[in-house]
Amino acid sequence: MKYIKKALENRTPYYSKMIDDGIILNANESAFKTPKKIIDLLKKELDNIDLRRYPDTDNLYVRERIAKSYNIDIKNVTCGVGSDQLLDCIFRSLIDDEYILACNPTFSMYKEYASYTNGKFIDIDFLDGFSYDVKTIKESIIKYNPKLVIICSPNNPTGSIMERNDLIDIIKLTKGVVLLDEAYSEFYKSNYDLALTYDNVIVLKTFSKAYALAGIRLGYAISSYDLIDTLNVVKPPYNLSTISQIAAGIAIENKALYKDQIDEIVSLKDKLYNDLVDLGLNPSKSYSNFIFLKLSDKVYENLLKNKIYIRKLMYNNELWYRINTGTSEENSILINKIKEAL
Amino acid sequence: MKYIKKALENRTPYYSKMIDDGIILNANESAFKTPKKIIDLLKKELDNIDLRRYPDTDNLYVRERIAKSYNIDIKNVTCGVGSDQLLDCIFRSLIDDEYILACNPTFSMYKEYASYTNGKFIDIDFLDGFSYDVKTIKESIIKYNPKLVIICSPNNPTGSIMERNDLIDIIKLTKGVVLLDEAYSEFYKSNYDLALTYDNVIVLKTFSKAYALAGIRLGYAISSYDLIDTLNVVKPPYNLSTISQIAAGIAIENKALYKDQIDEIVSLKDKLYNDLVDLGLNPSKSYSNFIFLKLSDKVYENLLKNKIYIRKLMYNNELWYRINTGTSEENSILINKIKEAL
Numbered sequence A, B: 001m002k003y004i005k006k007a008l009e010n011r012t013p014y015y016s017k018m019i020d021d022g023i024i025l026n027a028n029e030s031a032f033k034t035p036k037k038i039i040d041l042l043k044k045e046l047d048n049i050d051l052r053r054y055p056d057t058d059n060l061y062v063r064e065r066i067a068k069s070y071n072i073d074i075k076n077v078t079c080g081v082g083s084d085q086l087l088d089c090i091f092r093s094l095i096d097d098e099y100i101l102a103c104n105p106t107f108s109m110y111k112e113y114a115s116y117t118n119g120k121f122i123d124i125d126f127l128d129g130f131s132y133d134v135k136t137i138k139e140s141i142i143k144y145n146p147k148l149v150i151i152c153s154p155n156n157p158t159g160s161i162m163e164r165n166d167l168i169d170i171i172k173l174t175k176g177v178v179l180l181d182e183a184y185s186e187f188y189k190s191n192y193d194l195a196l197t198y199d200n201v202i203v204l205k206t207f208s209k210a211y212a213l214a215g216i217r218l219g220y221a222i223s224s225y226d227l228i229d230t231l232n233v234v235k236p237p238y239n240l241s242t243i244s245q246i247a248a249g250i251a252i253e254n255k256a257l258y259k260d261q262i263d264e265i266v267s268l269k270d271k272l273y274n275d276l277v278d279l280g281l282n283p284s285k286s287y288s289n290f291i292f293l294k295l296s297d298k299v300y301e302n303l304l305k306n307k308i309y310i311r312k313l314m315y316n317n318e319l320w321y322r323i324n325t326g327t328s329e330e331n332s333i334l335i336n337k338i339k340e341a342l
Helices: A036-046 A060-070 A082-094 A109-114 A134-144 A164-173 A225-234 A242-253 A255-278 A297-305 A328-340 B036-046 B060-070 B082-094 B109-114 B134-144 B164-173 B225-234 B242-253 B255-278 B297-305 B328-340
Strands: A077-080 A099-104 A120-125 A148-152 A177-181 A201-206 A219-223 A290-293 A311-315 A318-324 B077-080 B099-104 B120-125 B148-152 B177-181 B201-206 B219-223 B290-293 B311-315 B318-324
Touching: A036 A242, A036 B036, A060 A077, A060 A219, A060 A242, A077 A082, A077 A225, A082 A109, A082 A148, A082 A177, A082 A201, A082 A219, A082 A225, A099 A109, A099 A134, A120 A134, A134 A164, A148 A164, A164 A177, A201 A225, A219 A225, A242 A255, A242 B242, A255 A290, A255 A328, A297 A318, A297 A328, B036 B242, B060 B077, B060 B219, B060 B242, B077 B082, B077 B225, B082 B109, B082 B148, B082 B177, B082 B201, B082 B219, B082 B225, B099 B109, B099 B134, B120 B134, B134 B164, B148 B164, B164 B177, B201 B225, B219 B225, B242 B255, B255 B290, B255 B328, B297 B318, B297 B328
Parallel strands: A099 A120, A099 A148, A148 A177, A177 A201, B099 B120, B099 B148, B148 B177, B177 B201
Antiparallel strands: A077 A219, A201 A219, A290 A318, A311 A318, B077 B219, B201 B219, B290 B318, B311 B318
């Protein structure tokens, strides 16, 4: 690339052909479609909105509904194009040449967005069985004084969770900011209230997983007024389409519609875990809608051949796989096709 | 803001209450609503798409339709959340501590996104009557060797255009990249083909103005394969909601629907210009859907009092105003309320 700036000259553009046929278990999306009622309400709204106008840059429609759902102040909420954009805002607004502490393996976009700053990563390994190594995390916070500590709970891709008392200890110990990424917390439980108790906590959440709305790209942060202001300094104006704002607002207003669906996803994931154990495999204990495990190349090839798509990830120089739960039928086919190639 | 990084400590977050009542002439939006047929086609598509899935990160649906509309290769196109996101990508991928040449006054977001880089701006004033000072631009390109030369044509907020032969001279003279921002070119004419003739040109376009779809936030760049790859290195994955991609695809596929609407907007702007001249004012000669001029505080206050919203801009330490054309009725009220306070 002739004109790219020096710091990026070894990068390559990201392209990825969309998969829309087969059993898609590679993106931690919901096993179930968006409830029809949400789509119907959205279609109705399309007759009322004036798409010629720029969206509300303050995102009031959706922020009001998010705030109401948690019974918090609207000024404790900001929204982005997925939680991804808020990650970018976090790194862009907070990090110069300072330390960032995160665990390994975790969501790959942290390092991607951090790469535009001068931040330096400290990676903390998980303990055996992928439980958080809280002791080493604490020691490293004392040693390095990181500007940002990232805890993803439930963690992508391992499904690990950090206990509330450990989270509180870490928040109290950190002089910088603690990012608690709760993209998957609807499948277990949320500690969002910590963002209102402590002034250095940002909780990130999304409509892409439990809300079955990855297509609208809307995530949100819950934090102190001061940190929300900080994110809004760098948040691009008019960042969210009017339609996405309304879709997310409708979804959270109707969150009762999702309750059974979420319970069902958790049961499906538990059954999938047991079925994988029964096959002699060693899946991670996950508190989310996905499972992390090692598989042979032969198994992976057999899944691909049968149009079953799971996520391949490099972890400690080995190939691992992340599989989100599908429906009961999809999981049965998955298990059969794994068995076939064992 | 306690945790914001040092380089940003003097910034303030951007908040802006949305105006949805009165005569709104402050955002260069279309004078006319999105054609009903576009909305109807979009609603129909909502029954077919699976919003639980992440959007196509390669944006094929909309890129195919854009490419077809210009009869160009899809690999010459990339899409962003408005052309704003592509501006951010341009600065992020190209600029380190290099010169950026732009004219003054112009679109304020150039400096906003450049502020996250170490780029240094060279501002070139317009000549009297806001025509481009091509001679000084050329001399400055030779003198400073800028990494990026920005030409907005028609220019926001002056409505000035740069002639094609001057554009070509500037492109040939520039060793870096020329950004030709054509957000408003549907109201005059486009030189998008220069992005395919020369390897150092990026043309930016948007659905927010002539296409009356500011609410979906979708812009696009036309450029060489190499520069499109460069932008895609830093473009966030899954940047565009599925619904926005489909809405823009439908709009450009049905661009014939907009022809009369665009012709009418140009006529309305011309009549508005003449009416302002008749009032003894000195509006800029504009090739877009808006007009730039000086007004007294008294006039501005009278417009506000009557819920007529225009854009206040600081230019060379003086207050100026940008007014986009409304409908015939809206323009009549505007002219009357200006007259009332002269």
